Every structure is written in C-alpha cells, then in structure tokens.
Amino acid sequence: MKTNRRQFLGLSAGAAGMAALPLSAGSASAEAVKTNARIVIIGAGAAGAALSNRLVRRLDGAKITLVDPRKEHLYQPGLTLVATGLKPANYVVSETTDWLPKEAELVAEAATEIDPVGRKVRTSGGKTLEYDYLVVAPGLVLDYDAIEGFSPDLIGKDGIGALYANPDFAARTWEAAGRFTEEGGVGIFTRPATEMKCAGAPLKHTFLIDDIAKRKGNGGKIEITYANNNDALFGVPIVAEKVRMLFGDRGIAPALSHVLKRIEPGQKIATFATPEGDKEMGYDYLHVIPPQRAPDVVRQSGLSWADKWVDQGWVEVDQKTLRHRRFPEVFAVGDVAGVPKGKTAASVKWQVPVVEAHLVASIASDTADAEYNGYTSCPMITKIGRAMLVEFDYNNNLTPSFPGIIAPLEELWISWLMKELALKPTYNAMLRGEA
Numbered sequence: 001m002k003t004n005r006r007q008f009l010g011l012s013a014g015a016a017g018m019a020a021l022p023l024s025a026g027s028a029s030a031e032a033v034k035t036n037a038r039i040v041i042i043g044a045g046a047a048g049a050a051l052s053n054r055l056v057r058r059l060d061g062a063k064i065t066l067v068d069p070r071k072e073h074l075y076q077p078g079l080t081l082v083a084t085g086l087k088p089a090n091y092v093v094s095e096t097t098d099w100l101p102k103e104a105e106l107v108a109e110a111a112t113e114i115d116p117v118g119r120k121v122r123t124s125g126g127k128t129l130e131y132d133y134l135v136v137a138p139g140l141v142l143d144y145d146a147i148e149g150f151s152p153d154l155i156g157k158d159g160i161g162a163l164y165a166n167p168d169f170a171a172r173t174w175e176a177a178g179r180f181t182e183e184g185g186v187g188i189f190t191r192p193a194t195e196m197k198c199a200g201a202p203l204k205h206t207f208l209i210d211d212i213a214k215r216k217g218n219g220g221k222i223e224i225t226y227a228n229n230n231d232a233l234f235g236v237p238i239v240a241e242k243v244r245m246l247f248g249d250r251g252i253a254p255a256l257s258h259v260l261k262r263i264e265p266g267q268k269i270a271t272f273a274t275p276e277g278d279k280e281m282g283y284d285y286l287h288v289i290p291p292q293r294a295p296d297v298v299r300q301s302g303l304s305w306a307d308k309w310v311d312q313g314w315v316e317v318d319q320k321t322l323r324h325r326r327f328p329e330v331f332a333v334g335d336v337a338g339v340p341k342g343k344t345a346a347s348v349k350w351q352v353p354v355v356e357a358h359l360v361a362s363i364a365s366d367t368a369d370a371e372y373n374g375y376t377s378c379p380m381i382t383k384i385g386r387a388m389l390v391e392f393d394y395n396n397n398l399t400p401s402f403p404g405i406i407a408p409l410e411e412l413w414i415s416w417l418m419k420e421l422a423l424k425p426t427y428n429a430m431l432r433g434e435a
Helices: 005-020 046-058 076-082 167-183 201-215 237-250 345-363 413-431
Strands: 038-042 063-067 072-074 093-095 105-107 111-115 120-123 128-130 133-136 185-190 222-227 253-255 259-264 269-274 277-282 285-287 330-332 376-383 386-392
Touching (some): 038 046, 038 128, 046 063, 046 133, 046 345, 076 167, 076 201, 076 413, 133 345, 167 185, 167 285, 185 201, 201 222, 201 237, 201 376, 237 386, 330 345, 376 413
Parallel strands (some): 038 063, 038 133, 133 330, 185 285, 222 253
Antiparallel strands (some): 072 093, 120 128, 259 269, 269 277
16 A cells, blocks of 8 residues: 555644544533532643643633653654654753643652552652542653663663663663674564563564674574563554564574573573573673563552563552542553553553443533453554554454554554654643544
C-alpha cells in the first residue's frame, strides 16, 4: 500500500483534528459539576497531567492536588529514537509544570504512604493529604537490581545499552550501540519476564540497530539475537508471526524463553534462565531491559492485586472502568494499572477519559457507561523510514485507526511519519487534556 505526501498531510490533519476532540461524551460542552471534593493524583506524568487538565474543566470548586517530585517531564515514546541516534536527548525533555493546569496544586514531593482506609496520602516532606477520590498514576520502576552484575553506571560502556528511564541513559545506549554498528560482533537484545511499558520498544531497538549497521555496509559483521521472555515474540499472535517473518528475512535469531538474570561486564558474558537451565551467551553489544514493577509506595499500600502479578504489584482495578475493585473512590491510570494491556502513552490517551467519566459521575451522584477496551498502540519501527502502526485491544483484535488506508502489518513510510511527526503533537494535546 502506497501513500503519497499529499495523502499523509491529509491524514496528519485528520489525526490532529481527532487529537483535539474530547473522548468522553459531552466533556467539553457539559456544564461543570459544582463540588468541594478533594482529589489527589499521585503522579504528574502523562496520565496525571492529562487527567488533571480534564478535571479542572469538568469540576467547579474541586481541590485537585498532584503529588510528584519530578521536575522534568519525559516524552517516553521518543527514547527509542534517542537510543538510535535519530534524535538528541533534549527531544524528550520538558518541564513538569509546563503541562499542569494552574487551577491544580502540585506538591513536588514523593508519595511515601497511601492509606486507602483512612483516605490519606503522606509525602516525603511530611505532608498528609486527605482525599475523597484518589488517582494512582506514578508510573512504574525499573528493577535493575534484579539482574545480577548490572548497574546503570555500566550503560554506554563495554557494549551495554539500556534505553529506558531517562534521556541520558538513551544517549549513552546509542554510544554503545553506535560502536556496535561500526565494529560489528554479537548483539543480544533482551526483554524482561515482567509486564513492561511499550512491549514493542525492545523490538524497535533491535530492528533499528540491525538496519543502521546494514546501512553502514556492516551487515556482514553483525550477528543479532533477540532473547525473548517466552515463546511468543509479541503478545498479539498475528503480530508475533509478522515479527518472526521479519526476523527470518533479516537474519535476526530469536532465542525464545530466555530471561536475562546475570551479566559479567568484564568478560562480556550474559547468563539467561531457560527451560533447560541457565545458559551463558557472549556478546559485544547487550541491550538490557530490566524487570518492571509498581513503586514501593503502591506495593505497600494494600491496593495491589493479591492473586496475580504478585511480584509486580500493579493496582487491582476493574479492567473496563479502571476503578479499584475494593476501594471505589480509588482509580489507577497508566503503567501502574493492573490490567492485561495498556502500558503505553496511547493507552493513557484512552484510559484517562474513562476515569474522568466515572469520577465526575460519582461526584454528581450519577453513573457512567464509559469503558476502556484495552486499546494499545505500538508504532513498531522496523527500519529507518518504515514502521507498522499496530493497534489492538484486550482480545488481541487489531483495531486500526485508518482502516483501508494504513495497513497495520505492512512496513509503511506513512506509519514511520506518524511516529516521527504526528505522534508527539498528539501526545502533547493529550497532556493538555485535549485528546
């Protein structure tokens, strides 16, 4: 399927238009609900910013407080581009306060305790914030300590990369990956056994480093292995099969059910847990994505699932409403929400209006029928200038936004441009509560 520049501009205009439309029925035009409700939002990242901007328009008189010590807001979808030298580190950085409504209060401290029975949040600065409604949206933590021998200080040295966490790590990852594309050798790309943000990110990094090396004429000098945590290369079967085919075409070897457990940086040896026992593999470049878990303040709060994801601590919410199953005044949005899909910025875009609808309805002594269907989007870059715009729901159904125009499993220039040009403006619109 081919799309010319004029068609792309039309699609971009349409995407921008959709980004500006409210996703909850009547949210822009309905009269604001008068209330003195106290709403505390833990986290002022993508989910917290987007929700706070929407709530100040829907509620008249509410006291909305965000709790987050981070001064910088990170455009996390851009980290894969920084880690492959396609964008500078500052491409993903802005100020947290740039995106927050002036009507809300920011407590620039960490939440240290959540008391869902007493309806209180305590902060690192000693504040106690009482709430009528709580939204848990602090993101997740990267558990580097779970990999023996690994330290973030190693990133960028001795062939080790790890693009997550911050732009400095992403830039240092490119230092190591860039050397690999020049010098060649054995490259191993990993994926953790836990749930993770943007499950397509390790695949994007693999595809891009392979492509960059080949563009430099060094394809014959590299040997790439993708160490996957289970026997499927992606959580959606039809996408997993497409990735398998692309790996075959490009000479990328999948190592299924290989989970990184230990590294020896001096010897450049990685040890993986496999069904047959531990296996050592030598490398010249190793891309590490660590296990990912809910922050300790969430895991110690009593809000986490008790019968699944017990090692990860995601918040126990109804997957359709994102409302806590035991504490109805509590919601969770974004990475920390304990739902089967949804740890991407695109998921946040669709989750936030659902939480908004149910929270506002509850304040108004009403009900709402808004539901989150698990929508997740992954603009999976497969080479520079080509990507697949993969969108799916809880049931692993493909849910393309542009059916008949953008084929989700084709490597298209237009899908690359959606990632390169259209995604960040749409993301920014989401932060402002306009998408």
